[in-house]
Amino acid sequence: MSTDLGAVDLTTRAARPISIGCLLLCLIAASLVVRPVAAVPVVQTWTLDNGARVLFVEARSVPILDVAVDFRAGAGFDPNERSGLAAMTQHLARFGAGGMSEEDIARRFADVGAQLSGRIDADRAGFNLRTLASRSERAQALEVFARVVQSPDFPQSALDRERARIASNLREEATRPNVMASRLFFAAAYGNHPYAQRPLGDPADVRALTRDTIVDFRRRFYNGASAVVSIVGDVSRAEAGEIARAVAGALPAGSVRASLPLVA
Missing domain, CATH: 1.20.5 (Single alpha-helices involved in coiled-coils or other helix-helix interfaces)
Known part of the structure; x- marks a missing residue:
């Protein structure tokens, strides 16, 4: 008033x-x-046997479950002359996994109203799932999500299609003044540091990516030591433990987490 x-x-x-x-x-x-003071959410943490770290917030107000799995596998880890490799590795996982085709994956998510998304930056690559928290719906969504995260197939047909599409989009982006200004800014700010790289890569590098290089990149960076599982939603701590093991427990343990050099 x-x-x-x-x-x-x-x-x-x-x-x-x-x-x-x-x-x-x-x-x-x-x-x-x-004005009531909002309660600070309690974040519960633990580690899976393979080294994956888990963060969990129990939120009972809405019957929704959000699960994210992030890896220390961002674009900053792209090898020289293979820019776009990290982004392509993350992107292709949804187009065939665990013996399921991309059509099967899309249909099974749609059947239960679940949403799959992903993200990539210089440091991390990750996958997000949003689904209803009810047991039957979340069980189907989590089963498919676990395959995408832990056992992507990287079908050659999807690689051929997405490689051409992304390279074409990158060429088109190069005609936009705002995009070019952003590239010049990051080059000036970070010099030779990996943060200066373009996350989606250079068109020529993207066209040259092969399935073998993608499989090798995933083998090196997608492991338990590199993974962080975040769970927020209408589930208990015990249920969150089951979910974390389902979506990340089958990852190889790995050795040490990859790291980028400090910015000078």
């Missing part, structure tokens, strides 16, 4: 600053009383 200061009866000009100050203090105090 707002207050019209012009309607306040101020008897003298000297009293005006004091009265307004007192009124503002009262309004601030009232707002602190009527």
Whole structure:
């Protein structure tokens, strides 16, 4: 509720600053009383046998489950003259996994209203799942998600198609002044550091990517030591433990987490 200061009866000009100050203090105090302080979510953490770290927040207000699996496998780890390798490795996983075709994957997610998405930056590559938290719906969504995360097939037909499409998009982007300005900025800011690389790669490098290089990149960087599993939703701690093991427990343990050099 707002207050019209012009309607306040101020008897003298000297009293005006004091009265307004007192009124503002009262309004601030009232707002602190009527506005409840949001509870800080409790983050539970543990580690799977293969080294994957798990973060869990129990949220019972909405029957939704969000699961994310991130790897220390971002574009900053692209080898020289193979820019776009990390992005392609992450991107292709949804186009065939665990013996399922991309059509099967899309259909089974759609059947239960689940959503799959992914992301890539210089440091990390990851996958996100949003699904209903009810047991039957989440079971199907998690089964498919686990295949995408842990056992992508990288079908050659999908690689051929996506390689051509992404290279074409990158060539088109090169005609946009804002894109070119962004590239020049990162090159000036980071020099030879991996952060200066373009996450989606150079068109020529992308066209040269092979299935063997993708499989090798995944073998090196997609492992338990590199993984962080984040779970938020309408499930218990025990159920979250089952979910974490389902979507990341089959990853190889790996050795040490990859790291990028410090920015000078």
